[in-house]
Amino acid sequence: MNVDPPSLELAPKAKRPAGEPCCEPVVYPDIERDQARRMAAIAKALGDPVRLQLVDVLRTHAGKVCVCELVPLFDLAQPTVSHHLKVLRDAGIVGSERQGLWAYYFVIPDALAELAGWLG
Amino acid sequence: MNVDPPSLELAPKAKRPAGEPCCEPVVYPDIERDQARRMAAIAKALGDPVRLQLVDVLRTHAGKVCVCELVPLFDLAQPTVSHHLKVLRDAGIVGSERQGLWAYYFVIPDALAELAGWLG
DNA sequence: TCCGTAAATCGATGAATGTCGATCCGCCGA
DNA sequence: TCGGCGGATCGACATTCATCGATTTACGGA
Numbered sequence: 001m002n003v004d005p006p007s008l009e010l011a012p013k014a015k016r017p018a019g020e021p022c023c024e025p026v027v028y029p030d031i032e033r034d035q036a037r038r039m040a041a042i043a044k045a046l047g048d049p050v051r052l053q054l055v056d057v058l059r060t061h062a063g064k065v066c067v068c069e070l071v072p073l074f075d076l077a078q079p080t081v082s083h084h085l086k087v088l089r090d091a092g093i094v095g096s097e098r099q100g101l102w103a104y105y106f107v108i109p110d111a112l113a114e115l116a117g118w119l120g
Numbered sequence: 121m122n123v124d125p126p127s128l129e130l131a132p133k134a135k136r137p138a139g140e141p142c143c144e145p146v147v148y149p150d151i152e153r154d155q156a157r158r159m160a161a162i163a164k165a166l167g168d169p170v171r172l173q174l175v176d177v178l179r180t181h182a183g184k185v186c187v188c189e190l191v192p193l194f195d196l197a198q199p200t201v202s203h204h205l206k207v208l209r210d211a212g213i214v215g216s217e218r219q220g221l222w223a224y225y226f227v228i229p230d231a232l233a234e235l236a237g238w239l240g
Numbered sequence: 241t242c243c244g245t246a247a248a249t250c251g252a253t254g255a256a257t258g259t260c261g262a263t264c265c266g267c268c269g270a
Numbered sequence: 271t272c273g274g275c276g277g278a279t280c281g282a283c284a285t286t287c288a289t290c291g292a293t294t295t296a297c298g299g300a
Contacts, residue, residue, distance in 0.1 A: 067277065071277095
């Protein structure tokens, strides 16, 4: 668990006199910042237990699921669940479709692919 | 992109008279709720572009990285970066180690494994 | 012992978030 | 045409969050 590597190239080679920077700055390409913003937005939407369970249910039952099935899963008021679904929709994770009185939600394929790939 | 499945088993079989529930409730085991809480906590910690980039840098440079290398990567004050590192540490994603004046951070192996596995 | 430096902590502040009740909108059956 | 239902939206509220400047802590060099 606790690693103890000799010292990586970016770390200070040894003790230096104070007053000088301990190491050369790490460059971080701006291109990856956009990717980081996208993935962080997805992670943020998943960063709530209710929303993560909503996505889990939607993924488990591949296909569309009626909102009236999702609300009783949680000890929350209906507007609250609707709000969480909207957050997931705005993040591009789920989509919705109305059929008469009922509304159905489904996971958008590949919406989580980038984050999943980054996580390994 | 836009699926159009016939109708999954959990959806109402057909149009029903209003006043009756449109479908039987989906059961969601309480055991998975704990897992959802854990993964949501991880996702929440990653749900900020700065923190996600911090983890990315730490993962790219396998090993320990000095805080003094991380701060200039962002247009943020040093206490702000320190705060984000604390959030990641509290979430169990990274660990820290002091060596003299400097502090080194590293990614804790398998900290992201559960979320990564769930994402597929 | 004293000073300078790296990093963490504190306190404040403005913005975002989760939750709810009340209300509104669309669609259906009567 | 009307009433009822599912679901979305609105407004309010308390809480959390991201950020900063100022301060504190810990360590090393002189």
